[in-house]
Amino acid sequence: MINRLTEILHGEQCSCVISNSGIIRTFRRRGIADLFITLKNEPKLLCGALVADKVVGKAAAALLILGGADHIYADIISTPALAMLREHGITVEFETETDHILNRTGTGWCPMEQLCHNEHQPETIKDKLEQFLRGRNGSCSISTTKT
Incomplete structure (x- = not known):
């Protein structure tokens, strides 16, 4: 099934594809927005x-x-992401492992990667992300669109 999801990811130019209980959802936003919204809503x-x-x-x-x-x-x-996922018993497959994720211009660290670099607890990371998004958007209620 994961092969089918990767086909959709690449074939439909998605940023993320989630499958659960026979439902397949595709997402196209950049960054963590879709995962954050999905976890929240x-x-x-x-x-x-x-x-x-x-x-x-x-x-x-x-x-x-x-x-x-x-x-x-x-x-x-990223290596820290891979370690964290494996530490929590999640099966992971990947094409390329890197020390850290770069920002969109390739000139430095991704802001999200930098924000949580020294954190090790998922809940603490989520809280930091929420604070960051509040500061950026005035709130965490990012508008959603289903595809």
Whole structure:
């Protein structure tokens, strides 16, 4: 089944694909937005889910752990994310492992990766992400669109 999700991820140019109980959902936002929104608004979708994602850094890993995802595929995964997922018993497949996730311009660390670099507890990471998003957007209620 994870192979089917990776086909959808690449074939439909998604950023993330989640499968649970026969339901397959596709997402196209950048960064952690879709995982954050899904964990906040549809946590049951992540519980026991198979997830294929383009990039998984430590922030995404924390959200996947808190959501109870079962099996993750990533095109690119950071070493800290991989360690955290494995520590929580989540099966992980990936194409490329990297020390850390880069920002979109490739000039430095991804802000989310940098934000949670020294944190080791998924709940603490989620709290930091929530604070960051509140500061950026005025609130954490990011608008959602289903695809």
